Amino acid sequence: MSNECSSCCLDCLQTTPGTQPSSSDSPYALHNLLQAGTLTLDISPDVRNVICDHNHAEDEWHTFDATPLIPLLNDSQTIEFCREMGFLMQQHFLSITYRCLDNQKMILRVYLIPYDLGNVQGKLRVRKDNILNPAKRYLRNLLPRISQDFGRWKGSLSIESGKKLIPGMPVRESFFSPHFLFLKSLKDSRTLSDIYSDLRSPLVSPVEGLGNIASRLLGFEDNLEGLGMRVKLYNYQRLSIAAMLQKELDFKDVPDPLYISLKTIDGKDFYLQLGTVEVLQHCPMTAPGRGGILCEELGQA
């Protein structure tokens, strides 16, 4: 049988490497985790013989282990980054597999471990601060770097699409950057008008009651006769009023707005709380707040 793995060392090539036993029934088996995307490191292909554990992970790549790799690296930033990944793997925040390519590149597949993973008795939700605090720092460094290029996930270095796991999240400029550099990277060059046009309009569902006003507003062919309107409303204004009515009258729970919705490489939804860097498979629901601010650009026709 031919071995197509470009990470296999000379020993592996003589004895087809096995797949790690028991990996498929563990709650941490790769198929239970979230395929976040890839990272690419500049690492000499010579190291593959030294770091090889002669085993294939469930995805046929090799399990990344920072410990044997770190002493072989010269670049302090890559060393620090590998150390951080080692910590996150050890503490069950993520799993990583790798493949070495011949041109000094190593592609890492990053699998995120959601806090609400099944069959771990909820223990990922109750981690101590001495684990959580460094993990948050490391994840804020790592997550914005994750690429969601499909070719790269498959192990190809062809032109990268540039699609990121979290679009718009700034990458820290240097792994050792002082805090002001981090702030500088957060600087936003958009104009106020750009920011307004980036805001998504709320999705409106008509609330019942009040003479069915909300449904009438959303049915654009309805001329709203009998509602006492003195001016003709534009469609976007009708949407705004229906949204305000929903905000005041609808008491149904809504997805917690602190979580942003993201997708894995294979199209599964998952949720990230940016403040705490908590990753969940299911978005928690919360009671909606009443009131709000209605923003509209002046003079818009």
Ligand SMILES: [Zn+2]
């Ligand atoms: Zn291999």
Ligand SMILES: [Zn+2]
């Ligand atoms: Zn090997």
